[in-house]
Amino acid sequence: MSDNPFGRVITAMVTPMHDDGSIDFDGLQRLAVHLADNGHDGLLVNGTTGESATTTDDEDYDSVAAVVEAVGDRVKVMAGCGTNDTEHSMRAAREMVARGADSLLVVTPYYNKPTQHGIVEHFRMIAEAADRPVMAYDIPGRTGTALTTDTIRQLAMIPQVRAVKDAKCDLFEASRLMAETDLLWFSGDDVLNLAFLALGATGVVSVVGHVAGNDYRAMVDAVDAGDLGRAREIHARLIPAVDAIMHTSQGAIQVKAALKMQGIIDSDRLRMPLLQGPAEHQEKLRTGLAAAGLLG
Secondary structure, three states: OOOOOOOOEEEEOOOOEOOOOOEOHHHHHHHHHHHHHOOOOEEEEOOHHHOOOOOOHHHHHHHHHHHHHHHOOOOEEEEEOOOOOHHHHHHHHHHHHHOOOOEEEEEOOOOOOOOHHHHHHHHHHHHHHHOOOEEEEEOHHHHOOOOOHHHHHHHOOOOOEEEEEEOOOOHHHHHHHHHHOOOEEEEOOHHHHHHHHHHOOOEEEEOOHHHHHHHHHHHHHHHHOOOHHHHHHHHHHHHHHHHHHHOOOOHHHHHHHHHHHOOOOOOOOOOOOOOOOOHHHHHHHHHHHHHOOOOO
16 A cells, blocks of 8 residues: 555545535635544545536636645645546646646546547546546446446556546456456445455545544554454444435535534535435434434
8 A cells, every 4th residue: 555646535525615606715624624634644626526517627726726735745635637528637637736636536538428448548648648646437327438347457557547436336347457457446435435445445535434534544444454343333333324425315415414514614505406405304414423423
């Protein structure tokens, strides 16, 4: 793990907003400090949970700079720069590196449905444009196109592509590729964090980590120590929180509400088409957090 440029307990940060929908950069920095204080050695800015689909390029660049300023000397800062436009992604990658990002998250191009060859070249061009470590994000449920096993083998040959964030959740293919390549593997679905770690994954890129960073750090440490009993205990205790955040409506919606409940952010405002949840979702969230020991 000494050659890991990403960290092991990483949260895909929400983007705190004021009630008028503008970004709360002070709140973003406070959140970054809170996460760095609670189990994290890596942070992802401008990921899906950060509502990157509805933030502007300038907001994205300023968010990277704000997080780097707040905690860049304490944790690794990864910036999401992937879009379905290769040239746009290349420009964003360069600018985010200029603002201090240590590494980049690049998602499979969405909507266009490119060929696998086109996907490989998309990653190659972005990786070479910024010349920073890249984590490939495989999430076919959002992009419409999965990274095939052969494509991931090709990505492993690009020097800057160092890791995969796996939200495809094919545990057998993940274990095959961990054995065949030197790619670092990260769970991209909190439901399967323990399963991925037990198979040899390097770490997690989490949503629930906003409220359970110390728990996921303890889970990683327990797996490293060969104490799967302890890791399972942590997993079982967190089930109500994971269920309430990830299965009630949508992750960014629920985790912003959770952070507001905990007093970590001031507002759970989102940008359309994401809407704050109804009272019954809030109650399920409150109950799940309390059952997991995450709400006083």
